[in-house]
Amino acid sequence: MSISRTGGFSTGCRERGGVAEHWCDPDTYKVTYDFTHWPAFTAVRRVAAGRRNRYTLHSQYSRR
Secondary structure, three states, X not given: OOEOOOOOEOOOXXXXXXXXXXXXXXXXXXXXXXXXXXXXXXXXXEEEOOOOOOOEEEEEEOOO
16 A cells, blocks of 8 residues: 555555455464545554464554
């Protein structure tokens, strides 16, 4: 995911958000983005199916 300097979304990024996944043995990391209140947005990161880590992290981003 990348966001342009003008505040728009780059090609391939859904306007309302999306889901990404990353596997790092033995854990699987998943993140869900929500852009419905742009330029503020949220990201929920989860460690799923992991032996070493197991947590959920909720992040909120906004301009000041």
